Amino acid sequence: MPEVTVSVDVVASPERVWQAAVDWPTQQRWMFLTRVWPTAGTGHAVGDRLSAFTGVGPVGFLDTMEITAYDAPRRCVVRHTGRVVRGSAAFEVVPLGPDRARFVWTEWLDLPLGVLGQAGFALLRPLILWPLRRSLRRFADLAAES
Numbered sequence: 001m002p003e004v005t006v007s008v009d010v011v012a013s014p015e016r017v018w019q020a021a022v023d024w025p026t027q028q029r030w031m032f033l034t035r036v037w038p039t040a041g042t043g044h045a046v047g048d049r050l051s052a053f054t055g056v057g058p059v060g061f062l063d064t065m066e067i068t069a070y071d072a073p074r075r076c077v078v079r080h081t082g083r084v085v086r087g088s089a090a091f092e093v094v095p096l097g098p099d100r101a102r103f104v105w106t107e108w109l110d111l112p113l114g115v116l117g118q119a120g121f122a123l124l125r126p127l128i129l130w131p132l133r134r135s136l137r138r139f140a141d142l143a144a145e146s
Helices: 014-021 024-029 114-145
Strands: 003-010 034-040 049-056 059-071 075-081 086-097 100-109
Touching (some): 014 100, 014 114, 024 034, 059 086, 100 114
Antiparallel strands (some): 034 049, 049 059, 059 075, 075 086, 086 100
16 A cells, blocks of 8 residues: 655644644645535544545546544544545644644555556656645645734
8 A cells, every 4th residue: 555645844833733734625725726625524523524626627536535533633534435546644733843833644545456556656656746745835834824
């Protein structure tokens, strides 16, 4: 199961970084071409469900998720339940001081097609990392502004 981890240091309190990370509807301000919204519950408890649409206009894909761990203000883990994205993901906030924190986004992906899927992932990895890194830079700016 391939793992993808990106992180960014944020000049904001760990609590503020957490609040910005799990404010699902405002993620579209920082998450590359993606809108996120709760579909069951508030999106702040184990068992709650989220949906995310990544794309432009009607072209893209829907990623459905279920929260499997929610340890505010430190860690939220989701299980991807959709057809396109499978596996798990976590948002984590690591305190670095009263006004600094590291935001870590990790994806553990279930790839289709066995060895062929793993080979394709190895080739596409840079294309996957670019929007994630771009998103986290934007996240750091927005969380620091708040």
